[in-house]
Amino acid sequence: MKVKSPLEIYKYLPKTNCAECGYDTCMSFAANIIERKVKPADCPFMLEEKFKDKLMELEDLTSPEIKEVVIGVGKNAVTIGGDDVLFRHDLTFFNPTALAYDVWDTMPLDKLEERINTIKSYTKFYVGNFINLDMIAVRCVSNDPLRFKEVAEKAAETGLPLILVSFSPEVLRAALESIGNKRPLIYAATEENWQEIARLAKEFEVPVVLYSKDLATLQSLAVTFSEMGIQDLVLDPGTEPVGKGLQETFKRVIQLRRAAIEGGNKKVAYPIMVVPMTAWLIESDKLSTTYWETVVASVFIVKYADIMILHSLEPYEVMPLVILKTNIYTDPRKPVAVEGGLRTINSPDENSPVFITTNFALTYYTVESDLVSAGVDCYLLVIDTEGLGVEVSVAGGKLTASVIKETIEKEKVTEKINHNSIILPGLAARLQGELEMETGMKVLVGPVDSGRIPGWLEENWPPK
Amino acid sequence: MGEEKNSIQDLLEFFRKLNVKELHNVEIEGDIEIEVDLQQTPIFELMRAIGYELGMAGYHLMNASKMLGYPVEVFFQPPQVAEVPVQVEKEVSVLSELIREKFEEPKVEYPGVIEEIVIGATKADGGTRSNVVKVGGEKSLPFYYFDALMPNTPKVTIDVFDMPITLAKAVREHYQDVMEDPGDWAKKAVKEYNADMITIHLISTDPLLKDTSAKEACKAVEDVLQAVKVPIVIGGSGNPEKDPEVLERAAEVAEGERCLIASASLNMDWERIAKAAKEHGHVILSWTQMDINNQKTLNRYLLNKIGYPRDSIIMDPTTAALGYGLDYAYTNMERIRLSGLKGDKDLAFPMSSGTTNAWGAREAWMTGSPIEGDSDWGPREYRGPIWEVITGLTLALAGGDLFMMMHPGAVAVFKEICQALYGEKDIRLDNIEQWITLEVEE
Numbered sequence: 056m057k058v059k060s061p062l063e064i065y066k067y068l069p070k071t072n073c074a075e076c077g078y079d080t081c082m083s084f085a086a087n088i089i090e091r092k093v094k095p096a097d098c099p100f101m102l103e104e105k106f107k108d109k110l111m112e113l114e115d116l117t118s119p120e121i122k123e124v125v126i127g128v129g130k131n132a133v134t135i136g137g138d139d140v141l142f143r144h145d146l147t148f149f150n151p152t153a154l155a156y157d158v159w160d161t162m163p164l165d166k167l168e169e170r171i172n173t174i175k176s177y178t179k180f181y182v183g184n185f186i187n188l189d190m191i192a193v194r195c196v197s198n199d200p201l202r203f204k205e206v207a208e209k210a211a212e213t214g215l216p217l218i219l220v221s222f223s224p225e226v227l228r229a230a231l232e233s234i235g236n237k238r239p240l241i242y243a244a245t246e247e248n249w250q251e252i253a254r255l256a257k258e259f260e261v262p263v264v265l266y267s268k269d270l271a272t273l274q275s276l277a278v279t280f281s282e283m284g285i286q287d288l289v290l291d292p293g294t295e296p297v298g299k300g301l302q303e304t305f306k307r308v309i310q311l312r313r314a315a316i317e318g319g320n321k322k323v324a325y326p327i328m329v330v331p332m333t334a335w336l337i338e339s340d341k342l343s344t345t346y347w348e349t350v351v352a353s354v355f356i357v358k359y360a361d362i363m364i365l366h367s368l369e370p371y372e373v374m375p376l377v378i379l380k381t382n383i384y385t386d387p388r389k390p391v392a393v394e395g396g397l398r399t400i401n402s403p404d405e406n407s408p409v410f411i412t413t414n415f416a417l418t419y420y421t422v423e424s425d426l427v428s429a430g431v432d433c434y435l436l437v438i439d440t441e442g443l444g445v446e447v448s449v450a451g452g453k454l455t456a457s458v459i460k461e462t463i464e465k466e467k468v469t470e471k472i473n474h475n476s477i478i479l480p481g482l483a484a485r486l487q488g489e490l491e492m493e494t495g496m497k498v499l500v501g502p503v504d505s506g507r508i509p510g511w512l513e514e515n516w517p518p519k
Numbered sequence: 520m521g522e523e524k525n526s527i528q529d530l531l532e533f534f535r536k537l538n539v540k541e542l543h544n545v546e547i548e549g550d551i552e553i554e555v556d557l558q559q560t561p562i563f564e565l566m567r568a569i570g571y572e573l574g575m576a577g578y579h580l581m582n583a584s585k586m587l588g589y590p591v592e593v594f595f596q597p598p599q600v601a602e603v604p605v606q607v608e609k610e611v612s613v614l615s616e617l618i619r620e621k622f623e624e625p626k627v628e629y630p631g632v633i634e635e636i637v638i639g640a641t642k643a644d645g646g647t648r649s650n651v652v653k654v655g656g657e658k659s660l661p662f663y664y665f666d667a668l669m670p671n672t673p674k675v676t677i678d679v680f681d682m683p684i685t686l687a688k689a690v691r692e693h694y695q696d697v698m699e700d701p702g703d704w705a706k707k708a709v710k711e712y713n714a715d716m717i718t719i720h721l722i723s724t725d726p727l728l729k730d731t732s733a734k735e736a737c738k739a740v741e742d743v744l745q746a747v748k749v750p751i752v753i754g755g756s757g758n759p760e761k762d763p764e765v766l767e768r769a770a771e772v773a774e775g776e777r778c779l780i781a782s783a784s785l786n787m788d789w790e791r792i793a794k795a796a797k798e799h800g801h802v803i804l805s806w807t808q809m810d811i812n813n814q815k816t817l818n819r820y821l822l823n824k825i826g827y828p829r830d831s832i833i834m835d836p837t838t839a840a841l842g843y844g845l846d847y848a849y850t851n852m853e854r855i856r857l858s859g860l861k862g863d864k865d866l867a868f869p870m871s872s873g874t875t876n877a878w879g880a881r882e883a884w885m886t887g888s889p890i891e892g893d894s895d896w897g898p899r900e901y902r903g904p905i906w907e908v909i910t911g912l913t914l915a916l917a918g919g920d921l922f923m924m925m926h927p928g929a930v931a932v933f934k935e936i937c938q939a940l941y942g943e944k945d946i947r948l949d950n951i952e953q954w955i956t957l958e959v960e961e
């Protein structure tokens with residue numbers, strides 16, 4: 056964003072300190088705009104007619120360096136771009152890389168439906184959330200506008216945002232006339248077809264990808280489109296999947312992003328597309344190609360791709376990629392602890408076991424979801440270890456017999472059960488003796504991984 | 520696309536075709552079912568040896584400090600864009616000529632340079648290694664050849680242990696036949712799996728394992744030095760009481776070979792380890808638990824208190840697995856590298872990554888997801904290696920120079936992608952636009 060200090064923003068605000076926005080003062084609201092935690096329009100008064108000009112100016116001053124582009128409509132719509140920094144520790148990265156998986160219009164119908172369904176239904180549980188896949192890229196292989204349109208319609212039924220892929224304006228038009236109101240991203244305008252594609256982008260008001268391996272040409276296209284009033288642009292500098300070509304692809308992506316953020320070149324300050332599925336052009340077997348597509352994608356998830364088109368739906372490719380993008384785009388400023396206290400899992404009664412864990416978010420959510428999934432009726436006593444995991448908090452003296460005892464008393468655990476026993480995580484086994492002495496309860500040692508609790512319970516519960 | 524054979528063998532074959540040298544006789548059994556020992560996670564001893572636990576400690580502590588001074592959550596709502604009616608054949612006008620632009624290539628020059636470290640000594644330098652390994656020497660961010668050429672590609676050192684240990688089956692099956700003998704183990708890793716270096720972990724010295732004496736354990740060091748001619752890394756068991764004694768002895772035994780001694784760490788008698796390593800002419804690994812300030816402190820101690828030469832220090836700022844703190848490891852390494860390049864001489868050293876930590880992620884070794892609602896995780900024999908590759912690759916992009924790894928397939932893929940980004944592979948595909956109309960056969 057153009058401004059660096061809250062003072063510069065404060066000037067534009069109503070300065071009444073009314074706290075409607077949830078912050079005590081306009082100054083504090085301004086500070087949170089700088090941190091990109093709120094937007095100017097989150098102050099209700101800025102929406103009033105008399106602030107209209109100020110709001111516009113402020114939005115311009117505070118807009119991210121890289122343009123945000125929305126693809127799709129409704130709850131599945133995906134925003135890409137929006138970054139302000141080259142290194143995540145300087146703020147955070149915004150809008151995780153959107154992953155689009157391809158289908159094409161010459162696939163047999165049953166294969167097509169199966170594939171669409173796999174894309175639509177993919178879920179991976181991670182730190183308290185389920186991650187899904189973002190989009191479907193529909194490729195035109197047939198060169199038949201009607202056929203392409205039908206396949207695009209089928210993909211659109213999922214509600215997921217689409218990328219319509221063809222260099223042919225006629226083909227794209229056919230699909231847009233049917234589903235252009237779903238705000239698909241169209242791929243792509245090139246040095247050859249740009250006028251026709253620009254016409255489509257304007258007519259249907261859809262975002263558009265500009266493609267060229269030559270960055271000067273790419274910038275020329277971007278400037279030309281912007282001049283025509285088309286601002287929702289995505290830049291594809293070409294993905295060469297092997298050897299020197301890959302090395303140069305890396306350079307193009309880095310240079311585009313650096314020029315926009317550090318070099319002040321607003322002409323290329325748009326989201327970047329990378330297409331790891333070009334790996335499938337390499338002659339090889341399926342496993343090797345899948346691995347290669349995964350590593351190419353990983354490079355560009357770490358380095359600046361805002362959206363990518365992938366082919367392999369093999370779980371051993373999809374899972375690491377969705378986790379990698381989540382990791383890289385996690386806000387480094389955000390705390391990673393949950394609240395301590397007693398949780399009920401499923402429907403426990405007085406005969407149910409009580410498990411102990413810590414309040415580190417990754418640990419907590421893993422244990423909690425394992426118990427819920429396995430249908431275990433139990434209590435989960437979450438100890439506030441200041442966000443440390445089990446092993447570490449034992450080593451660091453944050454998970455001790457006395458801390459556990461305090462929490463047991465505070466949560467009145469013994470009143471809820473009739474067996475007077477409690478289960479330590481396997482990684483905290485060494486606390487067993489001391490905890491028995493301190494609490495007078497029977498202390499059992501559970502497995503080292505909560506995924507094995509069901510098997511453990513079969514052998515050890517109820518306690519003898 | 521060729522027919523689907525679906526084995527690591529094919530994978531290795533593929534990379535062999537792409538010029539990875541010397542990868543033969545890789546036997547992979549058809550049965551990849553791993554039974555997990557209920558009382559023992561397969562990776563426990565390994566984790567201990569390479570400091571996983573302590574690594575995580577640093578990770579969590581860093582989280583805690585991050586929390587201070589930052590207000591609550593970020594509130595960004597997904598945009599709600601309404602459907603707009605399709606407007607057919609709207610009159611639109613477009614420009615008649617493309618506006619021609621030039622693209623200015625940004626160039627970044629840093630004042631600092633990362634030390635280039637030589638590991639190993641050949642006959643000419645009083646050792647018995649057939650070659651040396653060089654790491655570091657960067658003047659730019661990793662693979663940013665357009666700013667300044669990277670003098671060395673990332674190097675891989677394969678982990679060898681001085682006693683058989685429990686490993687995830689996907690890893691174990693490649694070493695099953697050599698686990699009784701560190702020399703054979705090292706030989707296989709170099710000859711068949713293309714290791715640039717070997718790390719011998721003296722984990723049997725751990726009082727909780729065999730409590731082998733320093734003297735006894737150092738036989739394994741001699742065995743490995745005999746068995747292979749590449750430079751080696753010598754690691755302890757990670758036990759803070761025992762390691763100083765063990766590593767001191769190892770440094771003495773390996774005198775003249777210019778090994779990397781792993782490691783000096785603030786939680787143990789680093790002074791004793793560093794003094795011995797320096798006295799016998801080795802490179803020292805300065806290991807901290809994911810904290811840039813501690814890294815700086817320990818490096819300064821080594822430089823100023825011990826007088827360690829600048830050309831003999833490598834850092835290990837700690838590696839966490841993909842999904843289990845990789846974001847912290849990545850950012851920590853990236854910050855260290857940027858500080859070094861910007862002129863902080865205390866941090867201008869190459870970095871090492873304990874990439875094998877990736878096998879601690881349950882996604883790498885568990886048969887399937889224990890969580891209801893998860894899509895199928897797929898066969899774990901493919902998940903594990905890719906977990907190791909991505910963990911390493913992400914850190915290579917943060918500035919890692921030396922990677923401690925184990926799975927042969929992971930090593931091959933990791934090297935291949937690094938060499939491609941480095942520009943070592945003089946191949947390219949024409950007509951990449953063909954992906955648009957590709958009918959992928961599966």
Ligand code: SF4
Binds near residue numbers: 071073077079098099
């Ligand atoms: S709602 Fe607007 S006027 Fe009121 S305190 Fe917040 S920023 Fe200031």
